Amino acid sequence: MPSAFALSIVAIAITFAPKAVTGNIPSLSTIYGMFVHKDDYYIRLGNETQLPIYTLKLPGLSLYVINSLHLIQRIDRHITTVDFAPLQAQMCKKAINSCLRSFPRTAAPGAMPGPGLNALGKVVVKTFTDTFDRMESQGGIAVDLFDWVNRETLCASTNALYGPHNPFRDPEVEKEWFDYASGLLTIFMGIFPNILARRGVEGRETMVSALMKYFQKGRHLEGSMFIQLGQKYNESFGFTLADRARVEVGQVAAAIFNTAPGAFWAVWQALADPVVFEDCRQEVTQLVRNDADGTSTIDLARIRAEFFRFHGTSIAFRLVQEDTLIDNQYLLQKGGAALMPNAVVYCDESARNESAKHPATAFRGFGGGHVLCPGRHFAISGKWSEPKKDLVVGKALPIPKSRLNVKFVSKPGRKWRTIHLAKDATDISSKDT
CATH class of the missing domain: 3.30.43.20 (Uridine Diphospho-n-acetylenolpyruvylglucosamine Reductase; domain 2)
Structure with a gap:
């Protein structure tokens, strides 16, 4: 008994x-x-x-x-x-657990409100300004919206992180990133990656090689504060050059993997919903008018949170x-x-x-508790039919299954104008604690 x-x-x-x-x-x-x-x-x-x-x-x-x-x-x-x-x-x-647990706290100042975040934001704005200028000079361009957002997000983010010697400016390295990203889940789970994600594995090795050259030549010293802090920290743990490059591939994935779908759904929702579009148009107009004194009525944190809530699947x-x-x-x-x-x-x-x-x-769009994305402050950057969603495991937001072709054109008599206000970076992130 x-x-x-x-x-x-x-x-x-x-x-x-x-x-x-x-x-x-x-x-x-x-x-x-x-x-x-x-x-x-x-x-x-x-x-x-x-x-x-x-x-x-x-x-x-x-x-x-x-x-x-x-x-x-x-x-x-x-x-x-x-x-x-x-x-x-x-x-x-x-990498050992103690290193991984403390890395975000060490590198985070490079992407937190202040000089580090402002420097990142300025490079992103400059990258998109150059893109819009090219579009205007061509009289507009027709693109698949997700492909365009995906590529421009990668370009702007890596320019901001890696500086003037950004290895992802090489078209071959850029291509290998997209091959790697498409096979990332299979590689992570270890499900015969050399067979089922062969192109992704090969892409990873190309990126590792490019990043090794980048670090070996000290190019990161001209990169962002975030990258410099991260590399200094990795060196303190005795990581070899190859180790540092492989860790950095993971950091690129963390920085980019969810940014593109997040940006896509934000753009799509703003363009597809007449009410949201008009609110954004009026607030951006107010932002431009108030540029001189650095004030804005726009509440980007709430807009961002709602996009993540409505479409988020993390x-x-x-x-x-x-x-x-x-x-x-x-x-x-x-x-x-x-x-x-x-x-x-x-x-x-x-x-x-x-x-x-x-x-x-x-709101848990960037994680929760002690597991928060160190780049969360940096990431906020007719009738439309909503595209079907592919709920990819591991992504914070889905990606569209179907193509969404759009044409960007400037209005007659108007000029593209991009603005970066350091105050806004601090205000936006103050609610994300």
Whole structure:
């Protein structure tokens, strides 16, 4: 007969274990839903179960899916037992956890409000100004909107980061980036990458070679403060030149991977919605008029947050390093994984009730808790039919499945004008803490 102690342990486990959602065929139903329905799978389960947290069983893994912002905030506090660093170590196997955990704090001043962020912003503005000038001189251009945004975002971001000797100005290196990005998930998961993502693997090696030359010649000393701080930090850990270049490929991915789809949906939403378009037009007009005194009525932080909320599909992922009790109710067992789909939180009407006071962490477009994108401050930069979305696992926002051809032309008698106000950089980021 079981002892009273054994029975009490079983009772505690039953009380604290998040409810398991198995589907018709345990494990197989979960695998099918995750790979076929992608991020929609978690929205469906959230609507069906109405549970703040539940467990999905995979072979050898308990996956804890958290739908409650309250519980997500509690998990954010357990920075050592429910941790992201092991995943970073897997992405860059030669780096140690302590290095990865402290890198964002070391390099972040280069992309935080102040001289570092302002310098990045000025280069981005200059890059887009040159692009608009070329468009005007050609009398306008016809492009696929996503392809155009994708390329221009890469160009502007890498120019800002790497400076006048930006290795991504080389058309071959630029091409290899897009090959690498298309196979990034397969490479990360290690699913026969040399076969299934051969072009991506080859692209990575081309970028590593280009970055090695960049660092070897000391070109980064003419780059951004962010790059200089990052390289100084990596050198302090004894990374070889090859190690530094491989780590940097990961940094490029972190800086660019979600920026292009985010910029695309922001542009698309502003152009496609007449109300949003008119609001933006009026506020930009006001911004131009007030350029002399450096003031603006435009609230870019709220606009950015709404684009991310409406289109965002990012999923925060943590590994459970030790048994962890969340909110004195739910036990996450060692060896499991915590998964926090933003789309479910963003669909919660209570999180958008204007009469309620909400914490800053209700917006998680750039991560949450101690896992925040160090470049989050830098990233804010007729009837239309919404293109179908490809919910790519690992991206914070979907990419369009269909082409969206547009033509950019300047209005008669008007000139392109781009403005960068240092004050705005500080104001915008002040709400993202």
